[in-house]
Amino acid sequence: MAKWKSGRVDRMRVKESKDPYRLAEKPPGGAICKGCSAVVQSGRWTWNQPEGEGVTTMCPACRRVEDGYPAGYLVLEGPFFGDNRREIMNLVRNVAQAEKNLHPMERVMAIRKSGEATLITTTGIHIARRLGESLRRSYRGDLQVNYEEGEKNVRVNWSR
Numbered sequence: 001m002a003k004w005k006s007g008r009v010d011r012m013r014v015k016e017s018k019d020p021y022r023l024a025e026k027p028p029g030g031a032i033c034k035g036c037s038a039v040v041q042s043g044r045w046t047w048n049q050p051e052g053e054g055v056t057t058m059c060p061a062c063r064r065v066e067d068g069y070p071a072g073y074l075v076l077e078g079p080f081f082g083d084n085r086r087e088i089m090n091l092v093r094n095v096a097q098a099e100k101n102l103h104p105m106e107r108v109m110a111i112r113k114s115g116e117a118t119l120i121t122t123t124g125i126h127i128a129r130r131l132g133e134s135l136r137r138s139y140r141g142d143l144q145v146n147y148e149e150g151e152k153n154v155r156v157n158w159s160r
C-alpha cells in the first residue's frame with residue numbers, strides 16, 4: 001500500500017507544471033475543495049463524490065477567484081453584440097455552465113460591462129477560447145485568440 005502511494009506521488013510530481021495554480025497540493029488519496037466541493041483524485045478534478053474521508057483543500061479555480069487572478073480574458077464587442085447582447089450572453093452562460101460541468105477548473109469568474117463592450121474573466125484558458133469559438137460558430141464575427149506567458153493566460157476578443 002505504501003509502495004503504491006509513493007509511486008502515485010512520483011508520477012504526479014513529474015506532471016507538475018510551473019503554473020502556480022496547477023495542483024500545488026497533490027494529496028494522493030483525493031481531496032475535496034472547501035470552496036466549491038470539487039474533488040481531486042489522481043491529479044484530476046471532478047464533481048464526483050469523494051471516496052472515504054476527504055482531505056480538504058482549495059482548488060486552483062477557487063484560489064484564482066480568491067486572488068482575483070484570471071487565466072482568461074474574453075472581450076465581446078461591436079454593434080451586433082450591442083443589439084443582441086441579451087441573447088448572446090444567454091449563449092455565453094449556457095456554454096460556460098456546460099464547460100464547468102465537464103471541466104471543474106474551467107469557470108467564468110466575472111462578467112463586467114465596460115462601455116459598449118463586455119469583459120468576461122475565466123479561471124482557465126480553455127473556457128475563454130471555447131466561449132469565443134461558440135460565438136463565432138453561432139454568430140460569425142471576428143475572433144482573436146492570443147496566448148501569453150507560454151499559454152498560461154489567454155486573451156480572446158470576439159467582435160461583430
Ligand SMILES: [Zn+2]
Nearest residue numbers: 033036059062
Ligand atoms: Zn474549488
